[in-house]
Amino acid sequence: MTKLFPDAPSVGTAMKATQESEAARTFLALRRSANKASIGGPAPDPDTLDAILAAATRVPDHRRLSPWRFIVLEGDARKTFGEKAAEVHRQENSFASDEDLEATRALPMRAPCVVVLISSPKDDNKTPVWEQELSAGALGHNLLLAANAAGFAGCWLTEWISFSSGINQVLGLEKGERIAGYFYLGTATADPQERARPDPQSLISRWTG
Numbered sequence: 489m490t491k492l493f494p495d496a497p498s499v500g501t502a503m504k505a506t507q508e509s510e511a512a513r514t515f516l517a518l519r520r521s522a523n524k525a526s527i528g529g530p531a532p533d534p535d536t537l538d539a540i541l542a543a544a545t546r547v548p549d550h551r552r553l554s555p556w557r558f559i560v561l562e563g564d565a566r567k568t569f570g571e572k573a574a575e576v577h578r579q580e581n582s583f584a585s586d587e588d589l590e591a592t593r594a595l596p597m598r599a600p601c602v603v604v605l606i607s608s609p610k611d612d613n614k615t616p617v618w619e620q621e622l623s624a625g626a627l628g629h630n631l632l633l634a635a636n637a638a639g640f641a642g643c644w645l646t647e648w649i650s651f652s653s654g655i656n657q658v659l660g661l662e663k664g665e666r667i668a669g670y671f672y673l674g675t676a677t678a679d680p681q682e683r684a685r686p687d688p689q690s691l692i693s694r695w696t697g
């Protein structure tokens with residue numbers, strides 16, 4: 489089988505600072521998340537997922553701290569996670585109805601493969617946590633791009649399960665770690681439509697002193 493992504497060259501290999509590519513320009517200009525309700529199988533198989541995640545880690549990372557990690561939820565583990573998330577939901581919100589708990593159980597079942605991206609800042613007494621969290625954000629987007637380039641649809645969602653100490657405990661997060669989001673990966677069962685985008689000109693100013 490042809491490799492989906494080239495191996496990382498060994499340290500010190502001469503690299504190109506630019507890789508002019510019309511295909512890459514088109515890919516970036518037209519990228520789109522999948523609709524969270526339209527992600528079915530097949531999912532990337534374990535080797536393919538490993539290759540996608542490896543490619544995704546190729547992001548700016550000040551002082552090479554690798555301030556991120558992944559937790560993969562696949563197969564029955566998604567159901568178990570959904571059950572535990574529903575327990576947390578009940579504990580953290582005594583007003584949660586049976587329907588609310590059922591909706592929580594269904595969250596990880598929306599795609600055959602769910603990657604939880606963990607922001608895991610390191611304390612080197614030099615590198616601000618903010619920089620490290622930005623690197624995690626860059627990794628999140630790269631993950632979507634790598635999945636798309638490998639032929640899989642993806643959607644980055646946070647929802648309440650990214651902001652709950654009970655869920656952090658279920659997933660075994662360490663102190664200082666945060667959930668950057670859940671990446672729902674699989675095959676699109678329906679193609680998305682273009683959505684409204686900001687006018688890029690409204691975002692750009694030129695500082696003139």
Ligand SMILES: Cc1cc2nc3c(=O)[nH]c(=O)nc-3n(C[C@H](O)[C@H](O)[C@H](O)COP(=O)(O)O)c2cc1C
Pocket residue numbers: 519520521522643644645646647668669
């Ligand atoms: C950190 C982060 C968290 C997000 N969380 C949610 C979410 O919880 N629910 C949601 O509907 N979209 C969420 N989104 C937005 C979607 O991932 C997606 O970007 C959006 O639907 C627009 O599609 P596009 O990526 O094709 O522009 C989040 C995006 C980011 C960057």
